Amino acid sequence: MATYAAPVPQVAAHSVEREQRGFMSWLTTTDHKRIGIMYMVLTFVFFLLGGTEALMIRLQLGAPENTLVSPQVYNQLFTMHGTTMIFLFVVPMMAGLGNYFLPLMIGARDMAYPRLNALSFWLLLTGGAVFYASIFWNPPEAGWTSYVPLANAFFSPGGGEDAWIYLIHLTGLSSILGAINFYATTANMRAPGMSWGRLPLFIWALLTYSVLIIVAMPVIAAAVTLLLTDRHFGTHFFDPAQNGSALLWQNMFWFFGHPEVYIMVLPGFGIVSEILPVFARKPIFGYKAIAASTVSIGFLGFLVWVHHMFTTPLPIIVLIFAMLASFFIAVPTGVKIFNWIATLWRGTIEFKTPLLFCVGFLSLFTIGGISGVMLAVIPVDWQLNETYFVIAHIHFVLMGGAVFTIFAGIYYWFPKITGRMLNESLGKLSFWLMFVGFLATFLIQHVIGLDGMPRRVYEYESVGHLTLYNQISTVGSFILALGVLATVINVMRSLKVGAIAGPDPWKANTLEWFTPSPPPVNNFDTIPRIRSVEPMKDIRREVEQRASGVPAPGRATVPAGATQVGV
Amino acid sequence: MSHLLPTTLAFFTPQSGASPNANEINDLYKIVLYVGLVIFVGVEGALAYALYRFRARKGAVAAQIHGNTRLEIGWTAAAAVVVTALAILTVVKLSSIQSPPNSGPTGDTLVGEGNGELYATADRHLPPNGKALKIKVVARQYIWQYVYPGATKADELGAPYSYEEMVVPTETTVSLDIVSEDVVHSWWIPALGGKFQAVPGYHNYTWFKISKPGLYRGQCANICGRGHARMIATVRAVSPTEFDAWLAERKRLIEEANTDAAHEREALNKQTGPGQVENP
Numbered sequence: 001m002a003t004y005a006a007p008v009p010q011v012a013a014h015s016v017e018r019e020q021r022g023f024m025s026w027l028t029t030t031d032h033k034r035i036g037i038m039y040m041v042l043t044f045v046f047f048l049l050g051g052t053e054a055l056m057i058r059l060q061l062g063a064p065e066n067t068l069v070s071p072q073v074y075n076q077l078f079t080m081h082g083t084t085m086i087f088l089f090v091v092p093m094m095a096g097l098g099n100y101f102l103p104l105m106i107g108a109r110d111m112a113y114p115r116l117n118a119l120s121f122w123l124l125l126t127g128g129a130v131f132y133a134s135i136f137w138n139p140p141e142a143g144w145t146s147y148v149p150l151a152n153a154f155f156s157p158g159g160g161e162d163a164w165i166y167l168i169h170l171t172g173l174s175s176i177l178g179a180i181n182f183y184a185t186t187a188n189m190r191a192p193g194m195s196w197g198r199l200p201l202f203i204w205a206l207l208t209y210s211v212l213i214i215v216a217m218p219v220i221a222a223a224v225t226l227l228l229t230d231r232h233f234g235t236h237f238f239d240p241a242q243n244g245s246a247l248l249w250q251n252m253f254w255f256f257g258h259p260e261v262y263i264m265v266l267p268g269f270g271i272v273s274e275i276l277p278v279f280a281r282k283p284i285f286g287y288k289a290i291a292a293s294t295v296s297i298g299f300l301g302f303l304v305w306v307h308h309m310f311t312t313p314l315p316i317i318v319l320i321f322a323m324l325a326s327f328f329i330a331v332p333t334g335v336k337i338f339n340w341i342a343t344l345w346r347g348t349i350e351f352k353t354p355l356l357f358c359v360g361f362l363s364l365f366t367i368g369g370i371s372g373v374m375l376a377v378i379p380v381d382w383q384l385n386e387t388y389f390v391i392a393h394i395h396f397v398l399m400g401g402a403v404f405t406i407f408a409g410i411y412y413w414f415p416k417i418t419g420r421m422l423n424e425s426l427g428k429l430s431f432w433l434m435f436v437g438f439l440a441t442f443l444i445q446h447v448i449g450l451d452g453m454p455r456r457v458y459e460y461e462s463v464g465h466l467t468l469y470n471q472i473s474t475v476g477s478f479i480l481a482l483g484v485l486a487t488v489i490n491v492m493r494s495l496k497v498g499a500i501a502g503p504d505p506w507k508a509n510t511l512e513w514f515t516p517s518p519p520p521v522n523n524f525d526t527i528p529r530i531r532s533v534e535p536m537k538d539i540r541r542e543v544e545q546r547a548s549g550v551p552a553p554g555r556a557t558v559p560a561g562a563t564q565v566g567v
Numbered sequence: 568m569s570h571l572l573p574t575t576l577a578f579f580t581p582q583s584g585a586s587p588n589a590n591e592i593n594d595l596y597k598i599v600l601y602v603g604l605v606i607f608v609g610v611e612g613a614l615a616y617a618l619y620r621f622r623a624r625k626g627a628v629a630a631q632i633h634g635n636t637r638l639e640i641g642w643t644a645a646a647a648v649v650v651t652a653l654a655i656l657t658v659v660k661l662s663s664i665q666s667p668p669n670s671g672p673t674g675d676t677l678v679g680e681g682n683g684e685l686y687a688t689a690d691r692h693l694p695p696n697g698k699a700l701k702i703k704v705v706a707r708q709y710i711w712q713y714v715y716p717g718a719t720k721a722d723e724l725g726a727p728y729s730y731e732e733m734v735v736p737t738e739t740t741v742s743l744d745i746v747s748e749d750v751v752h753s754w755w756i757p758a759l760g761g762k763f764q765a766v767p768g769y770h771n772y773t774w775f776k777i778s779k780p781g782l783y784r785g786q787c788a789n790i791c792g793r794g795h796a797r798m799i800a801t802v803r804a805v806s807p808t809e810f811d812a813w814l815a816e817r818k819r820l821i822e823e824a825n826t827d828a829a830h831e832r833e834a835l836n837k838q839t840g841p842g843q844v845e846n847p
Contacts, residue, residue: 147750289639344621382592383757
């Protein structure tokens with residue numbers, strides 16, 4: 001066997017055409033990376049809008065019997081906040097990260113359907129724009145759950161409810177098309193050697209996310225179509241006076257609504273499963289168990305929707321079934337948490353910002369998981385449902401579960417997307433402000449709920465310590481907002497002055513780090529052969545061996561001379 | 568008035584102490600809370616220990632472990648055992664939380680009630696002797712109406728009713744039939760047990776049995792529109808004799824008002840000239 005010479009880094013020609021720049025090139029792009037960036041920027045803007053609405057809610061509740069905003073405006077605020085965070089931030093942000101990284105992580109040069117991919121983005125933008133245009137007329141005020149009959153034409157005559165329906169339809173269509181694209185790309189365009197057992201865990205999560213979207217989204221689309229025809233075309237699907245059923249809405253909504261929770265958190269689980277091994281310098285513990293638990297959570301997620309309806313007049317046996325399913329979904333979720341801690345165990349943990357956000361996620365999501373099991377106990381739910389205990393629970397699950405992982409992903413992948421590092425000190429400041437602010441805001445809300453304060457009330461009486469507890473929560477929310485602001489500043493600043501990242505600043509495991517930062521339009525000149533879940537580890541080892549003149553065993557992962565890797 | 572504005576509320580538990588179902592929920596809640604706390608301390612403790620013990624230090628080398636099948640099966644089984652135990656516990660406790668006991672010996676005698684009247688629905692749980700004070704809770708934007716037994720005509724006409732404040736006798740099992748006339752509301756008096764949605768077109772049922780006189784306070788728990796926060800409900804428990812007197816007085820006042828209204832309607836009907844009412 002021949003001895004290898006040390007690799008000479010060389011620039012390969014990516015394309016004969018010059019890369020397009022300027023406004024029109026973004027408008028017409030079908031490049032998954034540019035679409036991904038547009039997704040992430042747009043959804044982050046919605047995150048800031050939704051966050052502003054949350055701060056206004058907290059300001060209103062900062063004093064008992066406050067008159068800062070009217071009941072009407074308050075109802076509009078919490079409706080906009082919930083809808084924005086779910087439909088315009090978390091779900092499409094995951095789609096944005098997936099758009100950017102799914103092809104890179106599986107060694108593909110673009111998505112399977114690039115133009116459909118662009119359409120998904122523009123549908124999202126249109127849905128969000130029309131929804132937010134409603135603030136100049138009548139924003140919706142029936143809550144993000146839009147229970148009928150409150151959401152019907154008689155009780156919500158304004159156009160805001162229709163803007164909400166429009167948003168659900170367009171973002172739903174956007175998500176379905178995106179999910180089909182993710183699935184088709186993963187099924188067909190993986191690098192040679194990347195069997196299902198070597199798929200990165202983030203991709204397993206995105207696959208499950210895609211299947212959940214494809215199954216759940218058409219149900220909410222049907223539900224809002226029925227609502228639309230009830231509102232405008234004289235049908236009576238939800239009208240009890242005409243033998244329609246108001247409970248039908250709740251069933252359809254939550255059949256979508258609970259899988260939606262997993263649509264939001266599963267990609268976050270995937271991000272954590274990618275980041276922890278990198279910063280613990282240790283392989284993921286129990287790859288198969290984590291992949292399998294992702295899929296089983298996805299399946300069980302379709303059986304638990306009635307746990308949102310424990311206080312409705314449904315037969316008790318239906319409630320018991322939903323309770324059992326909810327208990328058992330805690331098992332694969334627990335398995336994941338155990339596996340993540342085991343990944344850290346006996347590692348050498350480097351406390352970089354992405355890892356801090358993952359640890360923040362682990363500690364917060366554990367609390368959300370435990371309060372979730374408590375809420376699954378039917379009689380306990382009778383006391384706690386529709387109170388601030390539930391508000392605390394969903395924020396531990398969605399903010400702790402999805403938002404902290406999104407921030408981990410931002411800090412982890414920003415160098416790949418922009419070619420520059422984010423500032424570590426500012427990142428750590430952002431993390432600690434967000435973590436402390438989060439706990440101050442939401443931990444006390446469990447107690448507010450236990451003390452009997454329902455959700456979605458614009459005022460409360462100063463009973464017991466309710467005023468104090470609410471003030472703690474309000475102060476916490478502003479600390480949390482400062483933490484988010486620190487990351488915004490960090491991103492803006494680092495775009496200009498961040499340290500040059502190089503292709504693989506973290507010495508990570510997955511294929512996106514094989515490309516230069518930012519990756520060229522075609523992603524890969526040469527697609528390496530995949531031999532494990534951690535292809536970059538294999539490639540680094542091989543390059544080291546070549547450099548030291550030791551022949552690499554077996555087939556070369558990287559064709560000699562074609563390397564882009566800057567080890 | 569002691570229960571109207573409690574100055575201290577329990578920090579870790581829901582309100583209880585006024586009705587057996589609320590107490591039982593509280594007991595169940597505590598068990599679940601303790602199990603949750605143990606898991607919380609275990610998981611967060613392991614996480615904190617791992618972060619401290621295995622932080623990157625000079626000379627430390629990460630163990631290249633890919634998994635441990637026995638350990639993984641072990642903790643999956645352990646998690647399954649915990650949730651199965653919780654499931655069994657809840658199912659066992661559920662029926663006593665749902666099913667009311669008989670009224671106490673000092674409870675109201677419920678004249679005209681409980682003479683074997685059967686309900687077609689299996690959802691309404693009545694005490695073993697079938698006797699309960701049945702009150703219909705009618706939710707509307709944004710007020711609660713309570714219709715008590717004692718209708719003189721069909722369709723509950725002539726039945727005494729009250730708004731916002733429900734008056735009930737102590738030591739008496741009260742069975743509620745919760746309905747809505749417009750949007751979805753949710754009945755909830757925290758100290759008297761869980762909440763139940765009032766869904767138009769459906770009946771929902773719950774019960775309570777109050778031992779001590781007092782005022783118990785709650786409010787609508789499901790967003791029902793702009794007045795949601797002010798849709799207050801209170802339950803005032805009084806001795807059975809006081810209750811009977813109160814109910815008779817309500818009935819008299821309502822009948823009197825109905826009679827007056829009937830007279831006025833008649834007068835209007837007979838009126839000719841300006842203001843004449845056109846009857847179809």
